[in-house]
Amino acid sequence: MALVLEKHKMPEQDPQVRAHNFQEVALGYDEETAVAEANRCLGCKNPQCRPGCPVGIDIPAFIGKIKERDFDSAISIIKESSSLPAVCGRVCPQENQCEKNCVLTHKGESVAIGRLERFVADYQLDKNEEVKPIEFAPDAQKVAIIGAGPSGLTCAGDLARKGYKVTIFEALHVAGGVLSYGIPEFRLPKDKIVKREIDNLQKMGVTIEVNSIAGRLFTVDELMDEMGFDAVFVGTGAGLPHFMNIPGESLNGVYSSNEFLTRCNLMKAYDFPNHATPIAMGKKVAVVGGGNVAMDAARTSLRLGADKVYIVYRRSEAELPARAEEVHHAKEEGIDFKLLNNPVEIIGDENGWVKSLKCIRMELGEPDASGRRRPVAVEGSEFELDVDTVIMAIGNGPNPIVASTTPGMDTNKRGNIIADEETGATTKEGVFAGGDIVTGAATVILAMGAGKKAAAAIDEYLKSKK
Amino acid sequence: MFKIMYKKELSPGIFHMDIEAPRVAKKAKAGQFIVLRVDEKGERIPLTIADFDVEKGTITLIFQVLGASTMQLSALNEGDSIVDFAGPLGQPSEIDGNMGTVVCIGGGIGVAPVYPIARAMHEAGNKVISIMGAKTKDILIFEDKMRAISDEVIIATDDGSYGVKGFVTTALQQLVDRGEKIDQVTAIGPGIMMKSVCDATRPLGIKTIVSLNPVMVDGTGMCGGCRVQVGDEMKFACVDGPEFDGHLVDFNNLMSRGRMFREQEAKAKDHVCNIGLGR
Ligand SMILES: Cc1cc2nc3c(=O)[nH]c(=O)nc-3n(C[C@H](O)[C@H](O)[C@H](O)COP(=O)(O)OP(=O)(O)OC[C@H]3O[C@@H](n4cnc5c(N)ncnc54)[C@H](O)[C@@H]3O)c2cc1C
Ligand SMILES: Cc1cc2nc3c(=O)[nH]c(=O)nc-3n(C[C@H](O)[C@H](O)[C@H](O)COP(=O)(O)OP(=O)(O)OC[C@H]3O[C@@H](n4cnc5c(N)ncnc54)[C@H](O)[C@@H]3O)c2cc1C
Ligand code: SF4
Ligand code: SF4
Ligand code: FES
Numbered sequence: 001m002a003l004v005l006e007k008h009k010m011p012e013q014d015p016q017v018r019a020h021n022f023q024e025v026a027l028g029y030d031e032e033t034a035v036a037e038a039n040r041c042l043g044c045k046n047p048q049c050r051p052g053c054p055v056g057i058d059i060p061a062f063i064g065k066i067k068e069r070d071f072d073s074a075i076s077i078i079k080e081s082s083s084l085p086a087v088c089g090r091v092c093p094q095e096n097q098c099e100k101n102c103v104l105t106h107k108g109e110s111v112a113i114g115r116l117e118r119f120v121a122d123y124q125l126d127k128n129e130e131v132k133p134i135e136f137a138p139d140a141q142k143v144a145i146i147g148a149g150p151s152g153l154t155c156a157g158d159l160a161r162k163g164y165k166v167t168i169f170e171a172l173h174v175a176g177g178v179l180s181y182g183i184p185e186f187r188l189p190k191d192k193i194v195k196r197e198i199d200n201l202q203k204m205g206v207t208i209e210v211n212s213i214a215g216r217l218f219t220v221d222e223l224m225d226e227m228g229f230d231a232v233f234v235g236t237g238a239g240l241p242h243f244m245n246i247p248g249e250s251l252n253g254v255y256s257s258n259e260f261l262t263r264c265n266l267m268k269a270y271d272f273p274n275h276a277t278p279i280a281m282g283k284k285v286a287v288v289g290g291g292n293v294a295m296d297a298a299r300t301s302l303r304l305g306a307d308k309v310y311i312v313y314r315r316s317e318a319e320l321p322a323r324a325e326e327v328h329h330a331k332e333e334g335i336d337f338k339l340l341n342n343p344v345e346i347i348g349d350e351n352g353w354v355k356s357l358k359c360i361r362m363e364l365g366e367p368d369a370s371g372r373r374r375p376v377a378v379e380g381s382e383f384e385l386d387v388d389t390v391i392m393a394i395g396n397g398p399n400p401i402v403a404s405t406t407p408g409m410d411t412n413k414r415g416n417i418i419a420d421e422e423t424g425a426t427t428k429e430g431v432f433a434g435g436d437i438v439t440g441a442a443t444v445i446l447a448m449g450a451g452k453k454a455a456a457a458i459d460e461y462l463k464s465k466k
Numbered sequence: 467m468f469k470i471m472y473k474k475e476l477s478p479g480i481f482h483m484d485i486e487a488p489r490v491a492k493k494a495k496a497g498q499f500i501v502l503r504v505d506e507k508g509e510r511i512p513l514t515i516a517d518f519d520v521e522k523g524t525i526t527l528i529f530q531v532l533g534a535s536t537m538q539l540s541a542l543n544e545g546d547s548i549v550d551f552a553g554p555l556g557q558p559s560e561i562d563g564n565m566g567t568v569v570c571i572g573g574g575i576g577v578a579p580v581y582p583i584a585r586a587m588h589e590a591g592n593k594v595i596s597i598m599g600a601k602t603k604d605i606l607i608f609e610d611k612m613r614a615i616s617d618e619v620i621i622a623t624d625d626g627s628y629g630v631k632g633f634v635t636t637a638l639q640q641l642v643d644r645g646e647k648i649d650q651v652t653a654i655g656p657g658i659m660m661k662s663v664c665d666a667t668r669p670l671g672i673k674t675i676v677s678l679n680p681v682m683v684d685g686t687g688m689c690g691g692c693r694v695q696v697g698d699e700m701k702f703a704c705v706d707g708p709e710f711d712g713h714l715v716d717f718n719n720l721m722s723r724g725r726m727f728r729e730q731e732a733k734a735k736d737h738v739c740n741i742g743l744g745r
Contacts (some may be wrong), residue, residue, distance in 0.1 A: 213686060217554075241689065250723065276534055352719075399686065
């Protein structure tokens with residue numbers, strides 16, 4: 001068979017159309033395309049793709065099953081290592097992970113591993129199989145999970161399957177963490193994907209208590225001493241938005257990306273006033289930052305009716321931390337990239353609203369500790385960008401509520417919980433942690449992997465205690 | 467679901483509701499608040515814990531009907547339920563037995579959140595002088611409750627229909643003039659009132675605590691929408707506050723940010739009025 005050098009194209013909504021709706025951009029392979037793409041895979045004996053996957057999915061094996069049109073077996077193979085394939089197939093930065101070292105990259109494009117993963121995951125979700133409730137032993141040990149993001153959900157699922165009674169406590173009124181409040185509908189459909197994954201977990205027998213803020217409603221010690229839990233997993237994420245500390249950040253029209261995206265995704269402000277949460281924005285938006293979060297905020301702004309949307313990023317295109325696909329989609333939709341520019345001040349009008357964003361041009365200097373060339377300001381190059389809305393998407397830190405109320409569970413100087421990389425064990429006995437609260441803002445698959453490792457370690461720990 | 471156990475209209479547009487939330491009641495402390503959503507399409511709105519009853523497992527809310535969400539809430543009755551209720555949020559008031567003489571000032575609806583704080587200060591053994599302000603006599607709330615836990619209550623109405631004619635600052639000035647030694651002032655009310663109180667106490671060097679009410683979404687430190695400028699620092703009112711040293715707060719910015727969603731709020735109110743309160 002002749003080698004096909006390029007990935008099969010992902011069917012997508014037309015950029016002109018999709019820039020004004022919230023429906024999913026990428027439509028997914030159909031069966032024929034999926035099988036054709038799977039046939040590109042050489043089924044390597046020593047697959048270079050597999051070590052690139054943080055949870056080590058047996059990639060050639062599942063793709064082999066797709067070739068045979070045995071999609072049920074394909075998904076079973078994936079599920080041995082990953083519990084959220086419909087999510088990861090959509091949002092993993094594949095180009096830096098599994099697809100990076102695929103042998104095909106020597107000649108052309110890698111196998112579209114993420115798209116194939118998504119295909120089989122969606123295939124299974126569409127079958128709407130009955131989820132069987134787990135029968136728990138009357139004396140089953142109890143585990144509390146704090147935070148219903150990918151790390152907590154994964155840890156909960158694995159522990160429940162091992163027979164533990166699991167309760168997830170979530171601060172917000174909806175489970176899912178960033179999958180629900182951060183990543184937009186047009187990249188990760190909420191009802192079709194996220195909610196179904198969560199529903200299935202509940203059907204299996206995991207209890208989810210929303211509106212439950214650990215550290216306020218109860219402490220970790222109370223969970224273990226009074227509420228009868230034998231172990232606790234903390235997966236509270238990196239939810240504390242950073243600002244730049246430049247003048248003007250308190251003006252009206254300035255948002256953190258978290259506030260902006262939460263209003264839109266979680267609270268459905270795009271359907272205002274039918275949904276009651278408003279979003280106040282103008283027609284010209286600057287989003288500061290270059291990661292997935294910045295791309296999401298920019299593309300959401302377009303969909304909310306902005307005429308002109310800029311990404312303002314202080315480094316160059318090569319350093320943009322966002323997934324390649326997101327940058328590509330953003331450009332197609334007409335986002336204007338102001339690279340090598342750094343905001344120095346937000347200027348307001350007489351009513352306290354944003355009038356413009358003052359930036360300074362940057363050039364790349366010597367490499368810094370991360371190996372990337374450090375941007376340095378070009379003196380005297382300030383200019384004003386004419387915008388009425390500014391969204392800060394420059395990163396998130398750890399929320400201190402749980403750590404500050406849990407004596408004995410140590411954090412590092414940035415406030416991240418210190419946990420063993422292999423087991424998630426914290427410095428407090430019986431308490432484990434994983435995901436963004438430990439690593440700092442990272443990825444869904446890493447958070448999920450941390451949840452899995454912790455579940456295995458909690459199982460060991462509780463067996464030893466019994 | 468969280469059930470409404472009791473409802474009463476205290477004065478036109480101001481409602482008392484007791485909501486069943488036993489876990490929150492067990493943990494609630496003076497100075498904290500909750501965030502609620504009325505229904506599946508509702509926004510998250512913060513309201514102060516005006517009282518709590520551990521035995522009954524209820525939280526008392528006192529709220530003023532301003533826009534869409536409070537209007538919807540006010541349309542519910544005893545036995546109805548709301549979908550979400552999360553708390554207790556924010557830092558509790560700092561209260562001990564050695565505060566001396568504390569003047570607790572509540573303006574308008576602000577009397578409700580000041581009440582549990584004043585009560586805790588009284589119970590800790592401090593001398594509590596309360597100043598209650600309202601536009602006019604008919605809309606004054608919580609008078610009996612405040613009298614029961616205060617050493618002295620002074621009432622100020624804008625129109626002079628009850629108590630001192632003037633603002634809460636007029637009453638405060640009277641206390642100062644008669645030589646009352648004041649160790650702390652705690653003031654809760656509209657931004658402009660708290661600002662005036664702080665302007666009055668600053669030259670006198672009286673420690674003044676205010677409780678801020680910026681627009682909030684999550685109430686857990688996640689969105690940064692509630693940020694306020696306190697001295698040189700940006701603080702998140704929902705986790706660092708809501709109480710702050712009033713002499714350091716940038717009230718102009720607070721009040722300006724309070725207007726950020728005004729256009730949309732008007733639309734939401736029309737929407738709720740047009741389709742009926744059930745949404
Ligand atoms: C806008 C955006 C886009 C992103 N895009 C991508 C992408 O394309 N690909 C990718 O791989 N990664 C992406 N990420 C990163 C990824 O989403 C995170 O790394 C991942 O969600 C972390 O998972 P987590 O379980 O550690 O925490 P989170 O998903 O943050 O979940 C933590 C949960 O804990 C809850 N919580 C916090 N405190 C408490 C408390 N005290 N009590 C109870 N509950 C609490 C929170 O409400 C939240 O629900 C993106 C992130 C954002 C913000
Ligand atoms: C910590 C805190 C405690 C509060 N305690 C009380 C209380 O005990 N009783 C009471 O009557 N009110 C209280 N408020 C104010 C109350 O939250 C608002 O009146 C309410 O959200 C208005 O919603 P609405 O839809 O009815 O009116 P809208 O028309 O939406 O708004 C009216 C005003 O309320 C403010 N507001 C709107 N949405 C929010 C929001 N999500 N968060 C904060 N403010 C908002 C706006 O600045 C606006 O000026 C408190 C606010 C905070 C932050
Ligand atoms: S989970 Fe992510 S990294 Fe692993 S195979 Fe799937 S897409 Fe690739
Ligand atoms: S490296 Fe590429 S071709 Fe080889 S098994 Fe992995 S996906 Fe298939
Ligand atoms: S309300 Fe979101 S951070 Fe305070």
